[in-house]
Amino acid sequence: MKKGTTKAVAVIFLILLAGIYYYVKLPAINIHAAGFWTFLILVIAAILVIYIFRRKLFRGQELKENKVVKGLVGLIFVVVAVYLVGTLLSSPIINAKKYQKLLTVENGDFTKDIKELSFDQIPILDKDSAKLLGDRKMGSMVDMVSQFEVDELYSQINYKDKPVRVSPLRYASIIKWFTNQSEGIPGYIRIDMATQTTELVKLEEGIKYSTSEHFNRNIYRHLRFSYPTYIFNELSFEIDDDGVPYWIAPVKKFNIGLFGGETVGRVVLCNAVTGETEDYAIEDVPEWIDHAYDADLLVELYDYHGTLKHGFFNSILSQKDCLKTTDGYNYLAIDDDVWVYTGVTSVNKDQSNVGFVLMNQRTMETKFYEVEGATEASAMSSAEGQVQNLKYKATFPLLLNIAGEPTYFVALKDDAGLVKKYAMVNVQKYQIVAVGNTVSECETNYLGLMEQNGIQVERDSVNAEKTETISGKIRKIAQGVIDGDSHFYLMLEGSDEIFDVSVVDFIDIIKYDVGQEVTLEYKEGENANVVLSLNGEKKETKSDDAQNEQQ
Template sequence: MFLFWGMVNYFALPTLGWGYHGVFFEIFLTLVVAVVVRNIVEYEWHPVAWIAVSFALLWLVLGIASSEMCNSYRYQQMIDVEEVSYENFAEDINVIPVDRMVVADYDLACKVAEDKLEEDPGLGSRCDVGRMTLQNLTGSFVINNGVKLEFNNDLIWVAPLEHSGFWRWVKLDVTPGYVIVYANDPTKRYLVTEINGESLKMKYLESGCFSDDIERHIRTNGYLSSGLTEHNFEIDPNGRPYWVLCNYEPTIGIFGGNDSKGVITVDIQSGDVKQYAPDETPLWIDHIQPEHFVNNQLRCWGMYKTGWWNGSFIGEDVVVPTPGMVLVYSEGESYWYTGVSASKLEGNTATSGFVLINARTKEAKYYKVSGVNEMEAKRIAEDQNFAKAAQYHATSPVLYNVKGMPTYFMTFKGSSGNVTGYAFVAVTNRQAVGVGTSKKEAESNYLKSLRRTGNDSITDGPVIAVEVMTYTVRDITLEGTTYYVLFNEVKGKEFTGSSEFFRELKWTKPNDKVNVSYSEGSSQVVLLDSFDNLNFEF
């Protein structure tokens, strides 16, 4: 029996702590095996069977007592959601330049990483690219061939090199590094096999076997009774690779209300295991709150405001998160984003607002404003002539602050899986859409669409200057119907306007004197509010 128990623990790796189903399952399984053995030996129903049945009933009762049905109020209170004004969005989420927006989604990042690995045929036959993680990183380190990588709140996809099979693990024991793909520019990709002159030896992996399996390594190093979930591969500011796992515990009844109580990190090379409380977690770790925990807590917050019966059957004053969550980044902070709908009906495309949840602290804000959900924004983008004619498909939308407006940003992909274009769709206005073959063109078309549909007061954060200024044109370029203008008096910024609104742009040339006004913010591309060429009059 002890041998059987040991094998179950070694291979199944259940959580052996009070409040986790693993320990109950092991006790029940032991009783069942005892009943079967007794029945085979003695050919009769043994009293141990009644113990097994009683234990199963106890397990069921404890599960029901921990359920949402019996604890709807406590589940509803697991996350504190602050309702804030829609105008607060521009203050909470900063504007970023379009060239820093995420272009590579998970699938494209995997494809690019695999292409990079295949550049080394010998390595590509021994290793596979593991699961990729999107990470915000600030730091610098030197990799193989003396290449120095510097990051300043850059979004990157990172993945370990995994063993391609059991016999590869037996022969090699370790893999030689990991892959980096820039999320905003997938042409920038690196196979990292050295850090500051030290060769990488990745030992504790998902593809590792026996004691090299990452979860088994953690369990056998003092965490048999700890709840563990969502292990992600991340690198620290010095390029050192780690596994990061959420450490959680039940908080309602015996089994219910799983909530994060911090993280556990594992040095992939040395196997060193460390546990951190939320307020002690290193800043390079993006999220402490797993997506499935946050999503479930937000669902309970919206459903059980007036109890379980109303939330489950009547549906009065019930709001639910829209399918799927995405990570949103702003100034080094990561947030879980989801729309919120007043209806649980499938096919509902409208939202009554959206929620941003800090992925480290679980601070949540509900911006109550009607709009479209992520799937509808994707459909709107794909319905544009640019994408429809070529049968391009849009990637999952990512939320950004574009000139103070909450905006979905997507890339278009062709049949090859490569990026073929870009799209912007306003969360609060399904008519405001911009697409193009470049991010700059798509943004310009989007801003024109915003103006055309009544958003005349779009800004790029706090207004610094709105008075009329007299400048000299240094250069002017046309893309489609959008003009990009450089002025001698303003360095580091380009100004954009459409001949649809300012006809004089068609005849403007370098050295012309012009009067312009604009709302200046942090973006390097500034939208013109007015344009008057002083060299001629209509």
């Protein structure tokens, strides 16, 4: 083979090898991307290996004396050195002040900024519970379950002023992809986090771009070929106000050196059905988008803000004035945006918080609220202690404003992962813990406990307005047991509503029968209306001691 031919073959082989690597690994062609430097080193190394084999330079002396070999080896060392120096110069060790100022934190007013939510706006499910509901819904779709499964994304968003989680379907296997990819994925799962309503939203045209696609329709590859220089953060799946599915791809921005000070500079929207993309600067992102900033990124930025006030070494050694976020976070819907909530405590990990922060996932706006009290872990333990005989497990708390009091709201789940009860724990006085079978019942018990502990409570809250009164004769009565407690279910003449009367709260209900006149004060519940007053007798709220004695 002629010399020119072998050179051409070598070049083609190198291009083919680099192309395969790029197609599989999808590195951004950007000096700020670590993957780009790895790609560069591998290309130089491949050139070196091909050159050595072409020239048959297998002896040590020949390799050492060859100028091309020496140059390529030196170039690899230069690239590695630049990467390592760039990493060091970008680190918090020598840029502590810059890292500390990446996030601007304002002081907030709790009662002003965080309004009381109505029960249909409180997300009572966490991601794990949403997955159970999604899988259960998918299992009921006999025409799809053999071909598709639910992706595990379950992004929490605000949809028409309600907290929902959405997740696309995905092909069950590569074989199912072969047989269905021409039509695409037929829809996505949407779960109302307040009512637990789960629906499979079927689309007129299937989703053609997703994480379970292969080749050029794979969403990561599609975005990379459209924007070869962009460094994307974690993708999220969202729907716009019309229910159209989109992939949200935040573009990383590095503010300190080559690799440091990561924030978000742009956001790319990709229509999951058509593959059409839109590129926005972060300040121009449409308001319906909820996940421009990843929750983990926001938490990391706040930790930089809280720990680096007096430099990097202070954060490691004396740790003066160092604060950090607690382990875990949750989401709160405010003014059509999703905010990340997490507590703030000292780096010594004591059992109390100095306050908490809310961080906007669309704008990065961050507010600190100085509210001293229990950590989320302590609140979870307190809630579990109220139902220790049932061995329920608490989810990570959600912070709510209940009658002007900062309150942890906790869902309690059984071994199967299903939500069975709800608890409210006062942040500042975490010995005040109320439990209920419904959110309404839990709030009523909580308000009563606060009054017993000398806390002034405004009963005309958002949810208190939903209390109604009805009178009539009992036309039907039935008894049931929920978690060991007896309940009577009533239906009155002239009404199709069902009213839930707890025997624990109203022992006299056992004296009533069909035909008797009753007056009920109640709140609307999910499956039955919760009775708060029976013929003028108010529901009693047990103290902590009484609850523990019962257990």
